[in-house]
Structures are given as C-alpha cells and as structure tokens.
Amino acid sequence: MELIGWLWQERTMTRARSSFDYTIPIVVVGGGACGCAAALSAKASGSEVLLIEQDEHPYGTTSMSQGMIAAAGTKAQQAAELDDSAETFFNDIMEKTQGQTDPVIARALAENSGPTVDWLTEHCEIPFEVDLGFKPSYGNSRYRVHGWPGHGGEDLLGLLHRRLDDHGVDVMLGCKLTDIFTDETGAVSGLTIAQPDGSSEEFGCGALVLACGGFAANEEMVAKHMPELAHARYNGHEGCNGDGIRLGAKLGAAVGDMGSYQGYAMLTDPQGISVPPVALIEGGILINNQGERFVDESKDIAGMMLQVVAQPDGYVWLVYDEKIEEISLYTNEIKELKQLNAPKHADSLESLADVLNVPSAALAGSFADLERAKSESNPDSVGRDWAGKRLPQASFRALKVTGALYHTQGGLQIDGEARVIRTDGTAIGGLFAGGGNARSVSGPAHWGYIPAMGLCTAVTLGRLAGLGAAAYCEHQAEPA
Numbered sequence: 494m495e496l497i498g499w500l501w502q503e504r505t506m507t508r509a510r511s512s513f514d515y516t517i518p519i520v521v522v523g524g525g526a527c528g529c530a531a532a533l534s535a536k537a538s539g540s541e542v543l544l545i546e547q548d549e550h551p552y553g554t555t556s557m558s559q560g561m562i563a564a565a566g567t568k569a570q571q572a573a574e575l576d577d578s579a580e581t582f583f584n585d586i587m588e589k590t591q592g593q594t595d596p597v598i599a600r601a602l603a604e605n606s607g608p609t610v611d612w613l614t615e616h617c618e619i620p621f622e623v624d625l626g627f628k629p630s631y632g633n634s635r636y637r638v639h640g641w642p643g644h645g646g647e648d649l650l651g652l653l654h655r656r657l658d659d660h661g662v663d664v665m666l667g668c669k670l671t672d673i674f675t676d677e678t679g680a681v682s683g684l685t686i687a688q689p690d691g692s693s694e695e696f697g698c699g700a701l702v703l704a705c706g707g708f709a710a711n712e713e714m715v716a717k718h719m720p721e722l723a724h725a726r727y728n729g730h731e732g733c734n735g736d737g738i739r740l741g742a743k744l745g746a747a748v749g750d751m752g753s754y755q756g757y758a759m760l761t762d763p764q765g766i767s768v769p770p771v772a773l774i775e776g777g778i779l780i781n782n783q784g785e786r787f788v789d790e791s792k793d794i795a796g797m798m799l800q801v802v803a804q805p806d807g808y809v810w811l812v813y814d815e816k817i818e819e820i821s822l823y824t825n826e827i828k829e830l831k832q833l834n835a836p837k838h839a840d841s842l843e844s845l846a847d848v849l850n851v852p853s854a855a856l857a858g859s860f861a862d863l864e865r866a867k868s869e870s871n872p873d874s875v876g877r878d879w880a881g882k883r884l885p886q887a888s889f890r891a892l893k894v895t896g897a898l899y900h901t902q903g904g905l906q907i908d909g910e911a912r913v914i915r916t917d918g919t920a921i922g923g924l925f926a927g928g929g930n931a932r933s934v935s936g937p938a939h940w941g942y943i944p945a946m947g948l949c950t951a952v953t954l955g956r957l958a959g960l961g962a963a964a965y966c967e968h969q970a971e972p973a
C-alpha cells in the first residue's frame with residue numbers, strides 16, 4: 494500500500510455531514526462496464542440505485558475496448574469442454590505478477606469472474622462465448638478469454654445501458670462527482686455533483702460505488718506514478734482523470750500499485766486501430782525500420798510498448814502472413830483493417846523489404862534467425878521459442894504500428910468484497926470501488942498484466958461492489 498502524498502493537504506478538508514434534503518440508497522459513479530455491473534447487481538438485490546456519468550453519452554474506456562473478458566470456470570468454458578478453474582486462474586495471476594500482487598483481490602477475481610460472466614450471459618442476456626482464437630498466452634494458461642462474437646466494447650456498453658433501462662435503474666448523464674461526504678463515524682453519507690448547467694447539487698446516499706475508471710488521462714498523475722510514460726501517446730478515454738482515486742484517498746483510503754499499467758504495442762498508424770493479440774499469438778513478429786527484431790513478442794503484452802516506442806522513429810512493422818490474416822479475420826479489427834486496405838502485401842522477403850523500405854540484408858538476417866531457431870529447436874536471438882509454432886512466410890502482410898498507454902492498473906485499495914480500505918486496514922463504511930478505479934492484480938509495473946484483465950476487473954469487481962453496497966444498505970436499515 495502507498496499514499497498519494499500530495500493529497501494529505503486536501504484530505505484535511507473532508508467535510509463530515511449526515512443530514513441532507515434527500516438520500517438515495519445506492520449511488521454508482523461512472524457509466525462504464527464497472528458502473529453498469531454494479532448498478533445492475535445492486536438493483537437485482539432489490540435496492541434503489543442511481544448511476545451518474547459525467548459524459549452526455551456514456552462511452553468510457555469500455556467502449557474503446559475489444560470487449561474481451563478473462564474469466565475462469567464459466568458455463569461457456571464447460572460447454573466447450575475447456576478445462577479451467579478459479580484455482581488455476583489464481584495461480585496464473587500470482588505467477589504472472591511474480592507474487593507481487595494483492596492475493597486477496599486476486600482470489601476474489603479468480604473466484605468471481607466465472608460467475609460474473611455467467612451472470613452477464615444469463616441476467617443481462619449478453620451471449621458471451623470463449624474466444625477460441627485467443628489461445629492460452631501471456632499469462633493465461635487456459636482458453637479463458639470470453640467475447641461476444643462479432644461485437645466489441647461499444648456494443649457491450651450499449652447493451653449494458655439498455656439493460657439499465659430494462660431493469661429500471663435511474664441514470665443521470667452529464668453529472669460529475671466532485672466531492673464525497675462522510676458522517677461522524679467516517680462512513681460515506683453523501684456526495685456533490687456538478688450538473689451540465691454549471692450548478693452543483695448535494696444529496697445523501699446509503700452507499701457509494703466508485704466506478705470512475707483509472708487515471709491514464711491525467712498527465713500529472715501519469716508523470717508522477719509512471720514517469721517512463723510522461724510523454725507517451727495515450728489511447729484511452731479522456732474521462733480517466735483519476736477523480737475516484739483522488740476523492741477516495743481524500744477520505745483516507747489507501748492506494749496500491751500506482752505504477753502499474755497496460756501499454757499496447759500494436760496501435761496501427763495512421764488508422765488508430767488496435768491489432769488483436771491473435772496476430773502475434775499465431776506467429777506474427779515485430780520488425781523495426783532497420784529490418785531488425787528487438788523484442789520477444791510472446792512475453793509481455795503490456796510492456797512491449799516500451800520497446801516499440803524506443804525504436805528508431807517510434808514505430809515498427811507487424812509482419813504476419815496470409816494464413817495469420819485468415820485466422821484473425823473473425824476479429825472486427827483485422828476485418829476493418831483489411832477493408833481499409835491497411836496491410837501492405839509482399840510475395841517475397843525482397844519485396845517485403847522494398848514495400849517497408851527497410852534494409853533487405855537486415856530483414857533477411859532476421860528471417861534467417863527465425864529459420865535457425867525453428868530448425869535447431871532453440872529460442873531465436875530475442876528469446877522467442879518457436880517449438881510447435883509456424884513461422885510467418887510469403888505471402889506476407891505488414892502493418893505499421895506504434896505503442897501507447899491504454900489504461901492504468903493501480904488505484905484504491907479494496908478487499909475481496911470491493912470495499913475501499915483505509916491505510917490502517919479498516920474499511921470505509923459504504924464505499925466500494927472496482928474497474929480502473931481500484932487496485933488491480935497486475936503487480937507493481939507493466940509486466941504483470943494478463944490479457945482481458947481490464948474488463949475482468951471492471952465487471953467482476955463492479956458486480957461484487959453492487960452486491961456489497963446492497964447488503965451494506967440492508968444491514969444499516971436493520972434495527973440496532
């Protein structure tokens with residue numbers, strides 16, 4: 494656990510207040526996947542819920558995403574006869590983070606991600622399936638990435654907002670959380686929101702769920718907690734300003750893993766489309782504009798962006814082939830890139846060097862290294878193991894890509910029920926957090942991120958937060 498030191502001053506300004514003109518049982522802040530899961534699960538528990546979202550049109554990082562969710566022990570996995578369990582997922586998280594993550598949060602995610610994806614399928618009628626193109630990789634030791642075939646994050650969030658409407662959850666758009674009140678016991682008692690006409694309103698709440706996303710759009714916080722990204726390109730939602738983290742810390746909450754993030758190495762230039770990892774998993778490689786390899790593309794899905802942006806001119810080529818394109822065409826992104834004629838085509842190594850304008854001898858050397866590694870069953874010169882894998886071959890495809898910061902992984906310290914925890918280890922009564930707003934399970938830096946964990950934490954912790962908020966309000970209402 495660590496403290497945002499510069500918040501100490503602000504923290505002393507927290508106002509205690511327990512009386513308001515009106516009080517809403519549960520308020521959820523943020524209309525992304527986390528907020529929707531929280532609001533829908535609280536409502537299903539019988540609570541009255543209000544969801545507020547600062548934007549007039551809810552979009553969030555969720556809508557920018559590919560809509561893939563890691564989850565273990567789902568009915569979709571069982572139907573596809575895929576072996577997985579909460580224990581295996583937990584072990585994967587601990588191994589990927591070299592034991593440097595919070596085991597309580599890891600356990601909560603491992604155990605509740607499967608039931609949450611089942612709940613999304615059954616309660617919210619979003620037909621998730623296991624993405625069989627997303628083979629076990631980058632820390633997921635099983636087929637565990639789920640998606641809604643043919644649909645990405647925008648459709649996912651659109652449908653979640655339809656479900657809010659179907660289930661009678663009140664939603665206020667264009668309203669921004671600006672402050673939180675606590676009562677004399679330190680429990681959450683109310684909030685202030687800024688409204689679209691510039692006015693502000695204060696009202697009470699029984700419980701508050703912070704689902705405001707991370708802080709990747711906040712340049713000051715990024716420079717402080719992940720200085721290596723101070724000047725990096727950002728490819729996430731502008732609403733991720735760290736509001737929920739700052740306001741939670743102001744109440745005395747601890748924060749954790751603030752230097753942790755997901756970068757991504759395959760943002761196409763100029764289209765700005767994220768190439769799905771399947772292109773690398775199936776054998777794609779990255780080549781810089783000198784025709785050289787520079788990173789083991791199978792190792793660190795999030796941190797690879799640092800090596801990419803460090804290459805000459807800050808961009809590289811994703812080189813794959815016709816077969817990989819065919820395999821990846823089920824993804825919206827590869828389909829769209831193909832429709833845009835974005836991939837360069839080449840029928841030989843010489844013409845690939847020509848088309849990419851890279852030195853042909855160096856490119857030939859890079860491919861000779863791959864052939865040698867494959868034939869000798871040794872890793873190649875950047876450490877990638879090709880055993881049982883196919884090398885890319887003519888007819889080649891290539892996309893110009895660069896690296897960017899996508900979303901942060903540090904945030905408010907929570908327990909296994911998504912309750913926000915103070916620096917002394919006690920829970921702040923009535924305060925819950927999830928998704929980008931909460932500490933995730935990616936360890937202290939970039940290298941611990943497991944694919945599809947962003948939405949896993951959003952929906953799983955969102956659901957736990959909603960259930961926890963409903964139980965908390967019910968408990969508060971019981972006669973003493």
Ligand SMILES: Cc1cc2nc3c(=O)[nH]c(=O)nc-3n(C[C@H](O)[C@H](O)[C@H](O)COP(=O)(O)OP(=O)(O)OC[C@H]3O[C@@H](n4cnc5c(N)ncnc54)[C@H](O)[C@@H]3O)c2cc1C
Pocket residue numbers: 522523524525526527528545546547548551552553554555556557558559560561562563646668669670671704705706707728729730732733734736737767899900927928929930944945946947948949951
């Ligand atoms: C290009 C891209 C692709 C990705 N693909 C995947 C993927 O396929 N799988 C995966 O697991 N992860 C993916 N991620 C990460 C994933 O999208 C996020 O981890 C996840 O969407 C976070 O959900 P959230 O609900 O916490 O935040 P968000 O979806 O960002 O929602 C937070 C909401 O809170 C609102 N808000 C913020 N502050 C306030 C305030 N003060 N008052 C009121 N409202 C506020 C924001 O406007 C926003 O709408 C991707 C990320 C990017 C950028």
